[in-house]
Amino acid sequence: MVVARFGSESGKAMTAGNNIEDGLAYPTTDASAGPAYTMTARALHWTTAFLVLSVIPLGIVAANDWGGSMQDTIYDLHRSVGAAIVPLIVLRLIYRWTHPPLPLPDDIPELQRFAANVTHWGLYILLIVQPLTGWIATSAYRASVTVFGWFELPPISPENRAFSEQLFFVHRLMGLAITCLVAGHIGAALYHHLVRKDRILMRMVTG
Ligand code: HEM
Ligand code: HEM
Numbered sequence: 001m002v003v004a005r006f007g008s009e010s011g012k013a014m015t016a017g018n019n020i021e022d023g024l025a026y027p028t029t030d031a032s033a034g035p036a037y038t039m040t041a042r043a044l045h046w047t048t049a050f051l052v053l054s055v056i057p058l059g060i061v062a063a064n065d066w067g068g069s070m071q072d073t074i075y076d077l078h079r080s081v082g083a084a085i086v087p088l089i090v091l092r093l094i095y096r097w098t099h100p101p102l103p104l105p106d107d108i109p110e111l112q113r114f115a116a117n118v119t120h121w122g123l124y125i126l127l128i129v130q131p132l133t134g135w136i137a138t139s140a141y142r143a144s145v146t147v148f149g150w151f152e153l154p155p156i157s158p159e160n161r162a163f164s165e166q167l168f169f170v171h172r173l174m175g176l177a178i179t180c181l182v183a184g185h186i187g188a189a190l191y192h193h194l195v196r197k198d199r200i201l202m203r204m205v206t207g
Helices: 039-063 068-098 110-141 161-196
Strands: 145-147 151-153
Touching: 039 068, 039 161, 068 110, 068 145, 110 145, 110 161
Parallel strands: none
Antiparallel strands: 145 151
């Protein structure tokens, strides 16, 4: 059976044809290069990465009142970028469903495979739940959520300042969890590239 993979629409010339050893077909750029992520998969990944790496510092600056005269703008930007992450993750999950991720090299130990899965699924889930808690807590506080100045999201919770504060505490803890997962994820990518010297990072960078 031929399954469309993240690597199945690579724009590069294929010299080695399809790899059918594991029963799944994916094109390779040459005999040793292994499978590559498609342009779409890479664009989705790096756009998410850019937004997540922006939303975390914006949230920290906003929560600690470090923004000075830019404080309101930083709040708005944090909420806007946070809101944009939800449709992006949903799109990414749909794409992933139709284009399953590439297999890891055979010699990766079971524990590392498990850690990678937990990290990826942890990120997918938290990146959907986190903006929702932000939206609910902001609604309960009765502050508005304007997305990049284009439109306003409606409040989705009755006004309740005490509940808002409790939920922002949860938002803070989940922000910390996301930061730790992202740090571990980046560390793992660098470990593959610099220590194991395999193609895991480059197949997400150059395809
Ligand atoms: C900062 C926010 C980031 C998030 C939320 C994120 C999220 C993800 C997720 C969820 C996957 C799994 C794809 C899947 O199997 O469905 C993934 C794959 C990957 N990410 Fe990230 N990522 C981020 C940043 C980065 C950075 C900065 C790097 C490089 C230093 C990186 C390198 C990779 C690589 C190499 C893969 C492919 C792993 C494989 O082929 O198995 N990511 N990323
Ligand atoms: C993936 C998306 C998001 C991430 C990763 C994230 C992360 C964070 C982080 C790390 C903080 C700082 C917490 C602290 O140090 O106390 C924060 C604060 C905050 N976030 Fe988010 N956030 C996201 C989405 C949203 C959304 C969509 C909204 C609103 C609609 C929102 C509203 C807020 C507000 C108002 C604060 C400041 C809370 C305070 O003043 O104590 N966030 N966020």
